[in-house]
Every structure is written in structure tokens, then in C-alpha cells.
Amino acid sequence: MFGQANVLAAGQAKFPPSVEDFYLPSILPWGAHDNYWFTKITAMVWLAVGVLIIFFLASYRKPQLVPTKKQWFAESIYGFVRNNIAVDMIGHQGVRFAPYFTTLFCFILLTNAFAIIPFFQISPNSHIAFPAFLAVISYVMFNWIGIRHHGFVKYFKNSLVPPAPWYILPLLIPIEFFSTFLVRPFSLAVRLFANMFAGHMLLLVFTLGGFAMLSANAWLAPVSVLSWVMTIALTFLEFLVICLQAYVFTVLTASYVQGALAEEH
Numbered sequence: 348m349f350g351q352a353n354v355l356a357a358g359q360a361k362f363p364p365s366v367e368d369f370y371l372p373s374i375l376p377w378g379a380h381d382n383y384w385f386t387k388i389t390a391m392v393w394l395a396v397g398v399l400i401i402f403f404l405a406s407y408r409k410p411q412l413v414p415t416k417k418q419w420f421a422e423s424i425y426g427f428v429r430n431n432i433a434v435d436m437i438g439h440q441g442v443r444f445a446p447y448f449t450t451l452f453c454f455i456l457l458t459n460a461f462a463i464i465p466f467f468q469i470s471p472n473s474h475i476a477f478p479a480f481l482a483v484i485s486y487v488m489f490n491w492i493g494i495r496h497h498g499f500v501k502y503f504k505n506s507l508v509p510p511a512p513w514y515i516l517p518l519l520i521p522i523e524f525f526s527t528f529l530v531r532p533f534s535l536a537v538r539l540f541a542n543m544f545a546g547h548m549l550l551l552v553f554t555l556g557g558f559a560m561l562s563a564n565a566w567l568a569p570v571s572v573l574s575w576v577m578t579i580a581l582t583f584l585e586f587l588v589i590c591l592q593a594y595v596f597t598v599l600t601a602s603y604v605q606g607a608l609a610e611e612h
Contacts, residue, residue, distance in 0.1 A: 388471045395457045395471075399450070425449050428597065436601035437608065444604060447488070448597050455481070455539070456593035462547055463582050463589070470589075473544040475536065482536035485600040490528075493607030502607070535599060542592050546585045553578040 406421035414422060428449040433441030455472065462470040471477045493502040507523045508516065557574035 387467075388469070388474050388477075391461050391467060391469075392458065392471050392477065395454060395461075398457065399453055424453065428452050432594075432597055432601050436598065437605045440608060441601065441605075444601070448601060451481070451485075451600065452593050452597040455596055456590065459543060459589035459593055460586075462543060462550075463585055468550075469547055470543045472539050472592075473547045475540045478536040478539040478543075481539070481596070482532040485535060485603065486532040489600070489603040489607045492604055496608055505609070506607075531603060535596060539592050539596055542588055546581075546588055549581055550578055550585065553581060 402417075403421055406415075406417040410418060425445065429442060429445035432452070433445040433448050435441075437444065458471045458477070460470075461467040462473070490502075493506070496502070497505060506527050507520050509519055509523060511519055553574050557571040557578070559571075560574065561568055561571040
């Protein structure tokens with residue numbers, strides 16, 4: 348944010364924007380123009396994966412009956428997801444999906460948290476590609492589970508044919524197909540992306556607004572302070588959104604798995 352503020356204050360912002368602005372700048376020191384694939388956001392995703400792997404491996408390297416702080420923290424996260432998401436949404440069968448839900452929850456929570464961590468200040472999930480990929484994984488997962496549990500024909504019959512009079516099935520079946528197989532992955536991805544993108548833009552607007560008012564007119568200096576106070580307040584609100592969106596994405600994935608395992612529509 349502050350780097351963008353300095354560019355704005357120095358009058359170095361490029362105008363009008365071009366197609367190149369849709370590509371995130373590479374962070375590689377060589378051939379930056381041709382390395383759009385390795386950006387700051389890509390680096391943050393790999394960093395989040397590495398942090399989670401190291402944290403859980405270190406926490407369970409030498410498990411003890413009386414847990415250490417790291418072990419207690421890791422067990423608390425797993426226990427929360429297992430009991431309050433997997434079991435609550437799916438029932439006793441949910442325990443076998445708890446490791447995936449825990450991984451999903453922790454990954455989204457950490458990548459969301461980058462939005463308010465200094466020097467990162469953007470979440471990878473504010474780029475549609477990453478929420479879309481997570482939604483595809485969950486989409487493939489719950490359909491595969493449903494097909495394995497019921498068989499191909501019965502699963503699609505349960506998913507597409509509701510218990511309704513035959514004469515309205517031609518209307519309901521396309522609606523069920525659209526809702527189950529198109530809207531679910533789309534809504535999963537867009538909900539996470541939209542919330543994180545909107546939060547990033549709000550923080551950006553108030554931060555840059557403070558710099559812009561401070562450099563434009565001395566009389567606006569008090570207002571610029573107010574703009575930065577709003578940035579701090581919105582950061583706390585963004586923290587709540589960060590936690591909530593990780594929880595919501597995981598809960599919805601669990602609900603889709605539960606629906607795929609259900610014997611009736």
C-alpha cells in the first residue's frame with residue numbers, strides 16, 4: 348500500500364492504464380517481463396504452504412500426553428474443525444474428512460491473513476485464480492465422494508431428481524442441475540474472492556486517500572489523519588472477515604460433502 352502511495356504522491360502513476368496492468372509484476376530478479384507466473388501472490392501461496400507444513404510437523408514431531416504449547420495449539424485447531432465443522436455438518440462420517448477440512452481452513456485463514464500483515468498487505472484470495480482453484484478442488488471432491496458412495500447413476504438421480512410430482516420435473520431438473528453443478532463452485536469462489544478483494548480495496552482507498560489529501564493541501568491534513576484512523580478500524584473489521592471467510596468456505600464444502608453422502612435428495 349505504502350509503495351503505491353509513494354508512486355501516487357510522486358505523480359509517477361501510469362495513465363491511461365494498458366492491458367499490461369492486468370498482469371501482476373514478477374518478483375524474479377531476471378527476465379521480469381516474461382515471468383508473470385512468479386509474482387508476489389504466488390510467493391505468498393508457497394510461503395503459506397511451507398509455514399503450515401513446518402508448523403504441523405514441528406507440533407507433532409514428538410507428541411506428548413501433556414501437550415506442549417505448539418501441540419496444544421495444533422490440536423485445538425484440528426479439534427475445532429473436526430467437532431464444529433466436520434462432525435456437526437456430516438455426522439460421524441465427517442471424522443474421515445477432518446484432515447482435509449483442517450488443511451483447507453488453515454490455508455484459507457493464513458492466505459487471507461496476509462491482507463493485514465505489513466509488507467504483504469494483500470491476500471492471494473483477492474486474485475480470482477486461487478479461490479477458483481480451491482472451489483474446483485472442493486467441487487471435484489464432493490462429486491467424487493457422492494459417486495463412490497452411491498454409484499454414478501444413483502448419485503446423479505439423487506442430485507437432480509427431487510421428490511416432486513412428475514409433471515414439474517422437467518422444470519425442476521434443470522434448476523437442480525444449475526444449482527448443484529454450476530452455482531456451487533461459482534459461489535464458493537466468488538464469495539471468497541469478492542470479500543477479500545473488497546477488503547483490500549477499502550484499506551487501499553483509505554490509506555492512499557490519506558496520502559493524497561496530505562500532499563494536496565495543508566488544510567486537509569486533519570482529514571488525512573481521519574482517513575488513516577479509518578484504515579486502522581477497517582483493519583480490525585478485515586480480521587473478522589478473514590476468519591469468517593475461512594470458516595464459511597470450509598462449512599460450505601462440508602455441507603456439499605454431506606449432501607453428496609445423503610441417501611435422499
